[in-house]
Amino acid sequence: MRYVKTISLAAILIGACSVVVTTGEDSIGSTQKASSMTMTSAALDMSSPLSSLAFGSCLKEKDDQSIWNTISAENPDAFVFLGDNVYGDLYPDDPRFNLPEMPAMKASYEKLADSRAFANFRAKTPLFVAWDDHDYGVNDGGAEYPFKDRAKELFLDAWDIPTDDARRKRAGVYTSEMIGPAGQTVQLILLDTRYFRGPLTETDEKNAPLKERYLQNFDPSSTMLGDDQWAWLDGELKKPADLRILVSSIQVIAEGHGWEAWRTLPLQRQKLYDLLKDNGASNTIIISGDRHSGAFYERSDVTGARLLEMTTSSLNAPVSVWRARSGETRIEPGPYRDGDPQMEVNYGMMDIDWTKRQAKLRLVSPGLETRTKIFDF
Template structure:
């Protein structure tokens, strides 16, 4: 979003001084973060966050590490490299700076993790399918996250991906949606900065898409695989109401299509995770023919929007405007989700619970 352009800087951390020769070498960038930890066989604690400016201090990682999650999910904007004209060297340098952050490096060595991109690490603010450098940016993403040569994301368009953890009765499926590579152009507002119409207005053009046909087919198949809890990760907000920033509500037919696909496949246990907004919040979206969809937005690990205020018709509680990350802990015996947001001091900012029976 436009305001985030103000957060970017042309200066890079002095940590890069020892990495200068590596900045244009993807293999070298990968090696700065050490080895990848093994996937967990059982999931109880999941941490989630997004929006990390590589040039800012990052005390948040100590709090994340102290919670010892079984899995960390990066929800997009892991670095900021969307200045124009876009240059691959700038993205590689941003990744090198982030890799050198001690807390981040420690997490990558010790905590299993998954990642999807959003606009600022793809390379174009609020960008979609029109971004002409997305393939070069995608390759840098794949190399930075050390994805193996046989990973399906290396041989197809986009970065969507899914992994399931655990056994029947306690199986968690994490679905990473790519809401950038295929997304159609959005309809710009006719009242910039007006509440509810800040940047974009809804566009019901049936030709426009959020995911693209192939990714929609893939998602439909994923939702038919067995799982007790499904975390669908979207870079942008999915069911949130009350603002005119980016989100699935910009393409309301696609938003409704997601509900229909969940209902048609009989997928139980869907919970939505999103980033992008530089705020934290939880939302509940009821439906006449589907269980309520809960959405957790956790955005702003290094630079939350401290003065954020907006309508939240389906928001539960207030906005989180401190730097934070989200925690989801699964109580399999009680069949419930314990959720909350924590700040850089590892203090709870909000907490709540959801019964898994509500998601059937």
């Protein structure tokens, strides 16, 4: 039985962060069944109301996987991977970069599949999966990546996506699901921000505040989602749903930095805002990853309704590690952000109260104060 649903998204905040590396105690080893990289998960009853959803991003498969024990204790109905679910990407100057079979990516999936903690988690928790650049194949990669179809094949096989799934037949890995009965329907939309994405404009001053890697590109021909995915998204937003959860591997609302985000293609971001407004999608929450830190972002002036975004990252490679090593103390500006970013390990939880018609979002960082937001729908 298949248990996963999937798509794509991401970029790294400050480069490669690393934390404690696991030992063989977390390894399944010879007990691993089926393909050595196939990661099935528990089945979700799509007809029952969704009451709790966990989500997270930026998981280094070679590092500590104990976060799964913590999330499992929350007993979520399902878990959404927001992208960078493994780190199998290579830089173009790596001799392995031009190997069309992408053995490094395959090895990364195999490493994660061998984690006992993660195997125990997915045995009881259904998964929905989007991707980002590090499980796409190249840092900050887009449509130009020559092995994107092989990356897609590995992605779909690793997450045990059924052979008759629409993602097996069309370009990209975007998808959506309707969960729950009439009156208690959650629409989960997972975007692919990699496969079709057009060129970004590289910075003229690397690491300078507000333009660390990229400047805004106002070229109308540079797309984030591609024509087919845009048309599909328009159709999805027209479907009736009580609560919509829009998954973007990279941040949508965030300003104040020059790393990858929808702000790098401002015309495309405005198109997304307009699409939400035109379809009356006032019941939409955005969840994103990529940044190796977490925060809430909010605007009320772009879609005609309150638009709330929660970024959660990283599951085991927080930016706090890089900051400690480098001595960095600066906090990037956040004009639409609620407070300072959470820079330690974190994950997201969404608790849905169907009686109150409320979603309670929790940004959880083990051992630290949990941050919360209430969203009425």
